[in-house]
Amino acid sequence: MSKTRPDERAFHRLPMLAESKVALETCTFCPKLCRTVCPVSNAEPREALTPWGKMSSAYHLGRGDVVSADAGLSSEASDPVGALVMESSFAKVAFACTGCGACKHSCDHGNPVADTLFRVRTAVTKAGLAPDAATRVLASFSARAEEATARARVIDPEPERDSQRSAPRAALVVGCGYLRKHEDEARAALAATRALAGRDVHLVGGCCGLPLLHAGDEERFESHLGAFVERLEGYDEVFVVDAGCARALRVEAPARKLGAGKVELLVERAAKELHALRTLPEAETRGSVRYHDPCSLSRGLGVVAAPRAVLTRLLGRPPEELVKSREHSVCSGAGGLLPATHPSIANDAARAVVREHDREGGGTLVTACASSLGAFRRNAPEARVHDLVTWIARGATRP
Secondary structure (H helix, E strand, C coil): CCCCCCCHHHCCCCHHHHHHHHHHHHHCCCCCCCHHHHHHHHHHHCCHCCCHHHHHHHHHHCCCCCHHHHHHCCCCCHHHHHHHHHHHHHHHHHHHCCCCCCHHHHCCCCCHHHHHHHHHHHHHHHCCCCCHHHHHHHHHHHHHHHHHHHHHHHHHCCCCCCCCCCCCCCCECCCCCHHCCCCHHHHHHHCCCCCHHCCCEEEEECCHHHHHHHHCCCCHHHHHHHHHHHHCCCCCCCEECCHHHHHHHHHHHCCCCCCCEEEEHHHHHHHHHHCCCCCHHHHHHHHCEEECCCHHHCCCCCCCHHHHHHHHHCCCCEECCCCCCHHHCCCCCCCCCCCHHHHHHHHCCCCCCHHHHCCCCCCCCEECCCCHHHHHHHHCCCEEEEEEEEHHHHHHHHC
C-alpha cells in the first residue's frame, strides 16, 4: 500500500478531477447522512450506490488508488486487463445517478454530488472506462437529435424563419423526450402555448444536448448547448416544457457564459394566466389526482408552487400529494441516463413512486417531465398517468 497521506496524493489517474477535489473529499470522509434519500441506492441497497459510495469510488479512482502499483495491478503490471476491469467497475458507479439533487438538498454542506459525478463521467470517458451503454448514447446522439427535429416539423410544419426578415416570434422548446416519445403531449404543449401566449409560436426541434453531459462528453455538450442557445436568440419569448431543458437553458448555459436568459416554463406562464384557464368538467377529473414533482423542476429550479396553482385551477380543488413532495419529492429514476446504464434500478425506482401513489389511494398521477411520464407508463401500465401539459391544454383551449 502507498505510504503517502491521502490528502497528499495527486489525481494522477484522472487529472481533471483535481478541480473537484473538495467536493469529492467532502463525500469520501462524510458519515453518510444523505444515504436514505438516494433513489438509486434505495432501489438497490448497496453501499457502492449511495452518494458516499459513488463519490468515494470516484475519489479513489481519480487518485489511482484502485489499482495501486504497490499491489502489482497497474497498467504496467502483468495483468493490465484485470486492472482495466477493476477500474471500469469503479467508474460505472458514477453512472448510477439520476442527477435528482436529493443528496445535495439533504447535505449540511450542500455538496454538489450530481454535478461532480457528471464531471467524473467525462473524466472516465476520456480514460476509456465508460460503460458501453453510455458510449452508445454518445454515438447515437446526433441521430436522435435529428429525429426530434423531424418530429417537430411534423407537428409544426412551418419552417423556422429568420428573425431579421420577419416579425419576432415566440419559440417553444418542448424537449426531445416529448418529441421522440410523447407526440400527443408535444402537440398539446404547442396548443397550450399558443393559447396562453395569444400569438404565433414556433416549435423548436432538436435537443439541448443534456444527454451528452450525462453520457460523459461535457465539451460536446457545451458546444451543442451553445449552438442551441444561438438558435433561440431571434425570438423575443422562449417557452420551455421539459424541466431538464429548462435547467440546461437557465442554469447550465449561464454557468458556461452562453446566454439564454429569456426562458419561461410553460407552467409558470399558465400560473400567471390562471384567468385564461377553465375548470375542467367533473367527469374529466373524477377521483384522486396526485401530483409528482419532477426533480429538475422542484429541486433543480425551485418550481413547486406554479404546478399546484395550475392544477388547483383546473380541478377546482388542490391536487393530492405524495408522502414526499415539493423539494423532498422522490425521483422517478428516469434521469441522468440511469435507464440506459442501470435499467433494472431505474425501473425499480419508478415502481416505488407508483406504489406510494397506490398506497395513498391511487387515482390519477400527474407529472411534468417526459422522462418520468415514460418511466411511470412503462413500469405501471395499469396506472392512470398523465402529463400536466395535456391538462393545461384542455383548460386553455375551449372545447
